[in-house]
Amino acid sequence: xxxxxxxxxxxxxxxxxxxxxxxxxxxxxxxxxxxxxxxxxxxxxxxxxxxxxxxxxxxxxxxxxxxxxxxxxxxxxxxxxxxxxxxxxxxxxxxxxxxxxxxxxxxxxxxxxxxxxxxxxxxxxxxxxxxxxxxxxxxxxxxxxxxxxxxxxxxxxxxxxxxxxxxxxxxxxxxxxxxxxxxxxxxxxxxxxxxxxxxxxxxxxxxxxxxxxxxxxxxxxxxxxxxxxxxxxxxxxxxxxxxxxxxxxxxxxxxxxxxxxxxxxxxxxxxxxxxxxxxxxxxxxxxxxxxxxxxxxxxxxxxxxxxxxxxxxxxxxxxxxxxxxxxxxxxxxxxxxxxxxxxxxxxxxxxxxxxxxxxxxxxxxxxxxxxxxxxxxxxxxxxxxxxxxxxxxxxxxxxxxxxxxx
Amino acid sequence: xxxxxxxxxxxxxxxxxxxxxxxxxxxxxxxxxxxxxxxxxxxxxxxxxxxxxxxxxxxxxxxxxxxxxxxxxxxxxxxxxxxxxxxxxxxx
Numbered sequence: 001x002x003x004x005x006x007x008x009x010x011x012x013x014x015x016x017x018x019x020x021x022x023x024x025x026x027x028x029x030x031x032x033x034x035x036x037x038x039x040x041x042x043x044x045x046x047x048x049x050x051x052x053x054x055x056x057x058x059x060x061x062x063x064x065x066x067x068x069x070x071x072x073x074x075x076x077x078x079x080x081x082x083x084x085x086x087x088x089x090x091x092x093x094x095x096x097x098x099x100x101x102x103x104x105x106x107x108x109x110x111x112x113x114x115x116x117x118x119x120x121x122x123x124x125x126x127x128x129x130x131x132x133x134x135x136x137x138x139x140x141x142x143x144x145x146x147x148x149x150x151x152x153x154x155x156x157x158x159x160x161x162x163x164x165x166x167x168x169x170x171x172x173x174x175x176x177x178x179x180x181x182x183x184x185x186x187x188x189x190x191x192x193x194x195x196x197x198x199x200x201x202x203x204x205x206x207x208x209x210x211x212x213x214x215x216x217x218x219x220x221x222x223x224x225x226x227x228x229x230x231x232x233x234x235x236x237x238x239x240x241x242x243x244x245x246x247x248x249x250x251x252x253x254x255x256x257x258x259x260x261x262x263x264x265x266x267x268x269x270x271x272x273x274x275x276x277x278x279x280x281x282x283x284x285x286x287x288x289x290x291x292x293x294x295x296x297x298x299x300x301x302x303x304x305x306x307x308x309x310x311x312x313x314x315x316x317x318x319x320x321x322x323x324x325x326x327x328x329x330x331x332x333x334x335x336x337x338x339x340x341x342x343x344x345x346x347x348x349x350x351x352x353x354x355x356x357x358x359x360x361x362x363x364x365x366x367x368x369x370x371x372x373x374x375x376x377x378x379x380x381x382x383x384x385x386x387x388x389x390x391x392x393x394x395x396x397x398x399x400x401x402x403x404x405x406x
Numbered sequence: 407x408x409x410x411x412x413x414x415x416x417x418x419x420x421x422x423x424x425x426x427x428x429x430x431x432x433x434x435x436x437x438x439x440x441x442x443x444x445x446x447x448x449x450x451x452x453x454x455x456x457x458x459x460x461x462x463x464x465x466x467x468x469x470x471x472x473x474x475x476x477x478x479x480x481x482x483x484x485x486x487x488x489x490x491x492x493x494x495x496x497x498x
Contacts, residue, residue: 030430032488033470092427131455132428134488397431399451404435405465405472 014231015114015122016140016148017097017129019089020157022110023050026089027079029134030402037077040069044080053157083246083329085400086110092133100125105231109291113145115231119162126160142166145229146222149179150197170198170223180219189216197223240283241275243267244332250289252325257286258318262311264333269307272335278303280337284314286321287330294321303339310335422493428454430489432465432472439463439474448496450474452489458482463491 019025023041028034038058042049048064058073069076090109097104100121101114116122122141129137140151142163150173151161163169176186178197192211194200201223203211208220218228243264251257261284272279280303285295298313314333423429434448442463444450452465462477466485474491475481 032467032472035470095427128455132425134454399429399431401431401433402452402465402472404433405450405474406434406436406438 011143012115012117013119013141013143014145014148014227015097015101015116015125016142016145016152017093017112017114017125018138018140018149018152018156019093019110020136020138021050021052021056022089022135023081023086024052024055024079025050025135026086027082028052029089030085030400034077034079038073038075039077039079040066041079041081042066043078049081084396087246088398088400089133089135093129093137096129096132097125099128103231108293113148113231116141122160122162143225144222144227145231146179146219147225150177153177153179166201166223166225167198170201171196173197175200178219178223180215185216239338240334240336241268241271241277241279241338242332242334243271244285244330246287246330250327250329252327254318254322254324257322257328257331258315260331261314261318261333262307264331265307265310265314268333268335269305269310272338273305275338276341277338278305278341279310279335280304280339281335282310282313283334283336285332286328287332289327289329294323296321305341422451424492425453425455428456428489429492430454434474442476444474444494445496448494450491451493451495453492454489456490458487458490465489465491 024039027041028039034052036054037052038055038060039052040048040050040055040060043066046066048055048060048062048066048069051060051062055073055076058076060069060073060076066078070078086109090106093110094104094106094112097112097114101116103115105113107113119141122139126137126139129135136158138152138156138159138161140148140153140159140161140163142148142151143166147163147166151163151169152159154169154173155161173196174186175181175189175194175196176183178200181189189200194203200220203220208217212220221228245260245264247256247260264284280300282298282300283295284298285293287293296317298317300313304310310333419426430452432450432452434444434446434450436446439445444463450465458464458477460477460479460482464475464477464485465488466473466475467488468486472488475485477485477487
């Protein structure tokens with residue numbers, strides 16, 4: 001374990017946790033015959049998505065076609081991706097980090113951020129993740145997300161970098177390596193005399209405002225140790241109700257995505273109604289094939305209990321996060337800011353004028369569901385999604401399977 | 407009505423699993439553990455990160471494969487221990 005530690009101060013810091021070769025590490029965690037060997041995942045897509053340390057040492061990189069890898073390096077083991085397992089490992093990673101922090105942001109399938117009061121916990125977090133998940137993580141601790149992400153990236157794999165006085169460190173970081181600065185921006189900044197992350201952080205605010213676009217200005221600020229955005233915390237179970245679903249195959253079809261979201265909304269609404277609650281805030285997301293989340297938040301003017309009203313609001317805002325021709329693999333909805341129905345100022349369904357016909361309608365739906373099984377009746381907007389589900393999902397246990405032992 | 411008393415009960419998951427994030431499934435192959443009461447086809451819940459002590463049944467790695475053995479003071483040092491068996495399950 002490599003530890004890099006710089007000077008001391010006292011304030012809450014941001015921790016970045018990053019799985020090393022995550023997909024490949026998940027495979028090796030469950031199968032000892034894969035350990036310490038060159039291993040690549042992505043077999044089913046024909047391109048390498050993750051590579052073990054040994055595979056990287058051979059020169060294999062992400063995106064390399066599998067047929068080429070087989071030809072050049074016949075000793076490399078190629079595995080198909082098991083996204084379900086990777087998701088389970090990701091949930092476990094978040095849950096372990098949550099033991100140490102109340103505010104964590106599940107940034108992607110192999111990364112999370114957390115607010116950490118006590119930096120002495122970092123080595124323990126790292127060791128616990130490794131012991132319980134059977135794989136290594138690289139951790140970075142710093143004042144801001146950009147700095148923390150840089151810190152974790154610099155000593156991979158199995159690294160631990162605590163960054164208190166980042167100056168010396170930033171002088172060694174090429175500007176192109178900074179999170180959020182792509183090759184085009186890096187090229188442009190180099191023409192302005194900025195070669196390292198330090199160079200950028202040293203420019204004045206005036207210069208920044210004159211020469212940088214908003215995202216890069218935010219990065220400039222974060223490099224200087226001043227956070228620009230908070231940790232985006234998922235609501236905990238008591239304060240929100242969530243329904244998410246992954247579907248096969250992934251799709252870019254807007255109609256399909258909206259029907260999946262409609263189904264999520266119906267599922268969540270059933271749970272919400274059962275608890276006698278109404279929602280005042282809705283989050284929904286689209287999740288791409290690359291496990292990136294695109295979220296939208298809708299604040300409601302008055303509490304709502306009717307799924308069709310929520311579907312309407314989601315439809316209205318959908319184009320704000322949907323990018324045509326992107327493949328999405330999952331959707332989800334969170335109903336948050338929940339309040340008991342009797343606390344709502346309006347009546348049961350929160351909208352006095354339209355409520356009465358809905359009230360008796362939903363009472364009837366619930367009765368039919370009770371008699372004939374849930375989701376006997378669904379919103380027309382969800383129909384497509386329920387039909388697709390009917391077919392093929394074979395459920396397995398949520399506990400990762402390590403195979404046989406003798 | 408059904409209400410709050412039911413909160414005093416726990417699910418089977420909660421009963422069987424002490425550390426959710428560290429628990430994994432393994433299936434028994436062959437007869438080597440018959441005398442310990444583990445039959446071929448039995449499903450085991452194993453826990454990583456738990457300090458193994460003599461008397462525990464452990465999952466270990468040898469030659470790229472998983473094995474099971476009851477730990478003694480003697481074999482403790484020789485085994486590459488992966489996890490400790492916490493539960494044995496068999497469905498009829």
